[in-house]
Amino acid sequence: MTNTSTRRVIPIQTDPPDSLRSAERIRVLEACARLKDQPGALLPILHAVQDAIGFVPPEAVVVIASELNLSRAEVHGVVTFYHYFRTRRAGRHVVHLCRAEACQALGAADLEAHAKKTLGVDFHSTSADGAVTLEPVYCLGNCALGPSLMIDTELKGRVSAQRFDELMAPLRAKSP
């Protein structure tokens, strides 16, 4: 039996230190205010946050959880379940390179090796000049014209190593 008089209150920090920049906080709150009343609002909100800020900052999870009356664990669980949501800032452009079978049949593995070598990155990371973040994707629906990739939201087909270099050149040119 516990003697209640010996119980101590353990201070629990309920919120992590808030380092979300105020401009970003406003955007997250805006997204929540605009979308939170629709059923199943979490994915639309996360999309809106990523569209506005470029990623879903871990600090935004606290704000979203509070706005939707969910636990941080629930929001964190959703953010990390989906490959598309990123928790770190990306480069100026995101290049999604298809790794799926139809592109493999046309040399996607070689293109992947070429991309990693010329950008000097592995998947999920950003080239040193901050221009390009390379991500894998499993099918872009361009399976008759592979190998394919997507630059931000622009689909490109029949991407040879040479065409890859041509596509990357303007992205990597200085002065964004």
Added chain:
Amino acid sequence: MKAVRIFVPCDAAARSVGADETARAIVEEAGRRGIEVQLVRNGSRGMLWLEPFIEVESDAKRYGYGPVQAAQVADLFDSGLCEPAKAASRGQALAHGPTEEISYFKRQERLTFARVGIIDPVSIEDYVQHGGYAGLKAALGMQPVQIVESVTASGLRGRGGAAFPAGIKWKTVLGAPGDQKYIVCNADEGDSGTFSDRMLMEGDPLTLVEGMTIAGIATGATEGYIYLRWEYPDAHRALEAAISAAYGAHYLGENIQGSGKRFDLEVRLGAGAYICGEETSLLESLEGKRGQVRFKPPLPALAGLFGKPTVINNVITFASVPIILERGAPFYQHFGMGRSRGTLPMQLAGNIKRGGLVEVAFGMTLRELLYDFGGGSLSGRPIRAVQVGGPLGAYLPESQFDTPLDYEAFAAIKAMLGHGGVVVFDDTVDMAAQARYAMEFCAVESCGKCTPCRIGSTRGVEVIDRLTSGTNAAAQEVLLRDLCETMTYGSLCALGGLTPYPVLSALNHFPEDFDKTPSARASA
């Protein structure tokens, strides 16, 4: 002189190889020459190796040219692009004559894709002029139970892959008690080698909107969601434009065409999880959760989205409904073989000379599709293996190419037709690497609910690595087969349950690729 109508697809595949630049060049070149041109951005005709495939209208016929890069546009004008029926123009290397007479197109039976590539995708006038909304009109004059009976009688089965009879699903929802019911469209087309959903949504999105509206009226559902993968931004734009046009013309909303029926529709974006193409996982995702697979029962038809009765079907399933209502169930049912009725838009992909969309009645053999339509491999080397039905479909060797495109015929050889994607590999393919990739893909995309899928897939990669390195190979093969059995029977959904299909088909049909010991290589 009347403006010349020139069609340049706005389909993402066409744009991926330069259709926008070609369209711009046409407008500029016509301007320079003082020719009045009316440019229409249509969907793709589906002959994707010819993209950018432009068409010029003349005497109610459309003449095709392709692939046309921007730099070739001036030459085309020089050789009489605007008078395509004339001999000079027809002699042009890129000219293919009237599109409808191109054998690849002519031999198809286009029911679901009847309007794709022909109309301006987001023009409701164009849509109605080409028979659009005739199905809805018919449905509005019928009792819900009659609509459901018509869909059942047509023999339409779910085109997403599982091939469950659509009418039975609809009947369950119609009979289910509920103050709110939902129509959900699975537009999370994640299977590699498939793009028919994308092409339809970009080329004729109103057909999908109409099919879902009919489903709503048939089952008493008043709200619909299209769950679209984020990888399809072009389809997203097309759908939003189509939905907004449909609201504007009172084909969606409070009082559809004065019938007193209501149906609301919106698009929701996925976020790059293959598993969300599984219907219960998709529903979880729509509810704003992790896309983890649900136990069945309860069936989504009884307790689906937000716990309410829900019709969930694939894009092509819904898009096939308008023509069934318009022309009647017997018309649709007349196509096909055995229990596979109607048509299936097949997608030829990978290492294939003439890749694209081929809508044909069930029953054609895989070989006809690969060679008569596809023209063999793009590389010119022999076709060695073909994966049908996406990343969970079996790899078929040449000896199985005579299998007819029919759900049951494919099931009989432990393969699946799935969503109709056909990925072609030539003889440079390493089938052990493909088997390993199947396991790797499963590990990346597993939702984590079932242990055989979550852990088994990672172990599968390791076992295949040991097998191919020759470390106690015989024992590794026994282990791999045992693991596949565990995954097949111990997983709730098709991801864990069917990953063994590509793995075991590779192992059974191409065992030589798994033996990479020096002695095997020497004797090879």
